[in-house]
Amino acid sequence: MKLVLARVDNRLIHGQVLEAWVPNTHANCIVVANDEIAETTMRRLLMEAAVPKGIQVVVDKVEAVAHLLCSGELGDARVLLLFATVSDALLAFRAGAPITTLNLGNMHAGAGKLKCSCTIALSPEDIDDLRTLDDSGVKIMSQCVPTEREIAWSSMLPRTEG
């Protein structure tokens, strides 16, 4: 198993992932780590139907995904791993998911969030979780699509935060 991309994207599997990141990373397995969708048949079916034939899809709870990634069960798959939130990414990391780089894709605005770019808004909890991951040696970069420049997450924060 080679983890070719670990991404936080609140849209999970969508156009940017299927049409930009899959071709860019040559991923042949998309793993969605999300407790809610793992238990919602309709959303799982729609997700599985959307992925082109030849690409494996796994949808499971966050901790189960962390264990799967460590288990060797995925053979020599090139895995694109998706989380809806930073806290899920941290949970998976703590449960042993071999994440060395984390891509921030879409984390949209909401009440009380700090807007860092057109697609990234961070809550105080997101910032704490990202700091924890950063301190643990995970390289965290914001990049919506492969043709955009990567930006280190810390440089997106206002100076008082950074």
Added chain:
Amino acid sequence: MKGLVIATHADLGASLLRACELIIGPLPNACAISVQREDDIDTVRQTFATAIAEVGRDGDGVLIMTDMLGGTPANIGGSFVDAERVDLLTGVSLPMVLKFFNSKADLGLSELALILKAYGQQGIQLISELLKR
């Protein structure tokens, strides 16, 4: 009368409605939802709810058409599917939109959806293949 919501990335849906209007005239009970890169998911979901209520005011059902299976418009639209009341058809094209308005009014929503699915598929042809026949 059944309602139509065309939900797409950027302004494709609005353009499809304009193109359709140019061919057959004003389109009742139809609207377009444009999903932009920076849109918050919950806001888009709310836009869907409002649009479905608006075009579905006659109580004859609403068909959502989206550009791409697996895209955000289809992912969100999928959560509104409700047996006889709301259905979702992906891979929208101009022929499908035209046929929606040019179909018999007494067709049920699911009957119409199946016809439009087949009609959209028929609309995709490679001309050199046709010439070889």
